[in-house]
Amino acid sequence: MRIVRGIANLPALPLGCVATIGTFDGVHRGHEALIRGLAEQGRCMGLPVVVALFEPQPREYFQPDQAPGRLCRLREKIQALAQLPVDYALLLRFDRGLAEQEPEAFIRETLIDGLRVKYLVVGDDFRFGRARRGDFDLLCRAGEAAGYAVADTPTFAMDGRRVSSTWVREALMSGDCALAERLLGRPYAVCGRVVHGNQLGRVLGFPTANLALRRKNVPVKGVFAVTMRGINGRELAGVANVGQRPTVDGGSAVLLETHLFDFHQDIYQRLVEVRFHGKLRDEQRFSSMEMLRAQIQSDALAARAFLAQRNLLP
Numbered sequence: 001m002r003i004v005r006g007i008a009n010l011p012a013l014p015l016g017c018v019a020t021i022g023t024f025d026g027v028h029r030g031h032e033a034l035i036r037g038l039a040e041q042g043r044c045m046g047l048p049v050v051v052a053l054f055e056p057q058p059r060e061y062f063q064p065d066q067a068p069g070r071l072c073r074l075r076e077k078i079q080a081l082a083q084l085p086v087d088y089a090l091l092l093r094f095d096r097g098l099a100e101q102e103p104e105a106f107i108r109e110t111l112i113d114g115l116r117v118k119y120l121v122v123g124d125d126f127r128f129g130r131a132r133r134g135d136f137d138l139l140c141r142a143g144e145a146a147g148y149a150v151a152d153t154p155t156f157a158m159d160g161r162r163v164s165s166t167w168v169r170e171a172l173m174s175g176d177c178a179l180a181e182r183l184l185g186r187p188y189a190v191c192g193r194v195v196h197g198n199q200l201g202r203v204l205g206f207p208t209a210n211l212a213l214r215r216k217n218v219p220v221k222g223v224f225a226v227t228m229r230g231i232n233g234r235e236l237a238g239v240a241n242v243g244q245r246p247t248v249d250g251g252s253a254v255l256l257e258t259h260l261f262d263f264h265q266d267i268y269q270r271l272v273e274v275r276f277h278g279k280l281r282d283e284q285r286f287s288s289m290e291m292l293r294a295q296i297q298s299d300a301l302a303a304r305a306f307l308a309q310r311n312l313l314p
């Protein structure tokens with residue numbers, strides 16, 4: 001899969017392509033089904049598969065303070081798309097120019113002249129262009145004139161509900177990691193670099209690898225049984241807290257802190273992935289460090305038991 005920043009950087013696609021456009025937050029099983037269907041069409045037509053992504057996500061552009069916590073950063077989204085049959089991930093910068101572009105101009109410049117799209121798949125609720133005036137019907141009408149086909153996606157549902165990024169967020173907020181995993185097709189995970197904390201963890205007896213979350217809003221909060229990938233080629237087990245550490249007045253930044261079991265290496269600066277398997281409790285403010293320490297100790301035992309049950313303890 002090639003990553004292309006902006007339509008101007010797309011290599012010439014002489015025969016055109018099959019394409020889809022969207023937010024794709026989390027790259028869940030609904031997205032996967034759509035992309036696999038698109039790739040099948042691409043194979044039949046002998047055309048490459050393009051997934052066009054808006055970045056930032058449109059809701060983040062329009063409502064920066066109210067947009068829901070995103071499930072993944074761009075880097076993770078690209079990693080997940082790279083596991084699917086996608087030839088090009090096209091990043092469309094969602095800025096004022098794009099938000100205010102007339103939908104007809106978007107169709108002409110991006111879809112027809114840029115992508116030379118021959119087959120486009122979007123949800124029938126897809127809206128785009130100035131004042132969200134562009135819709136499925138407009139895409140179809142323009143397609144008839146320009147010679148591309150438009151299809152909407154058959155809904156991919158589980159337990160009678162359409163799988164969506166919103167549902168994955170709801171599952172995580174309610175602490176249901178198992179449901180999030182079913183909807184995503186893999187455990188919910190956060191990637192990042194290990195940064196320095198204030199070294200209190202060692203004093204507490206529970207050193208932690210800290211990841212700065214660099215987002216205002218995260219869809220997970222509280223204490224979890226986790227595993228970590230990216231160190232020594234193994235999956236390490238641990239217990240993690242996502243929060244603001246009210247007991248030690250951790251400030252306003254949300255941190256993901258992971259205590260790995262039976263592990264004593266220096267991993268500062270390492271790029272790791274933390275996978276969330278089960279929620280143990282909400283973060284709390286304790287009246288003493290000793291109470292916090294005792295609680296973390298019982299969290300660690302609970303996490304070990306939880307992971308052992310799922311064969312995730314090395």
Ligand SMILES: Cc1cc2nc3c(=O)[nH]c(=O)nc-3n(C[C@H](O)[C@H](O)[C@H](O)COP(=O)(O)O)c2cc1C
Binds near residue numbers: 197245246284286
């Ligand atoms: C499993 C676990 C659970 C935690 N739970 C809480 C909590 O409920 N309340 C809180 O204020 N801090 C909690 N913490 C955060 C600790 O306050 C933090 O790890 C400690 O202050 C060390 O910070 P440092 O890494 O910056 O040195 C938790 C940490 C871990 C690893």
Ligand SMILES: Nc1ncnc2c1ncn2[C@@H]1O[C@H](COP(=O)(O)OP(=O)(O)OP(=O)(O)O)[C@@H](O)[C@H]1O
Binds near residue numbers: 024162
């Ligand atoms: N469950 C699904 N079945 C089929 N197509 C889907 C499904 N979920 C999303 N899509 C399609 O994938 C594309 C990208 O979806 P997008 O990420 O915008 O929506 P979403 O996952 O429903 O997120 P949200 O919950 O934020 O609305 C769209 O064309 C959308 O219609």
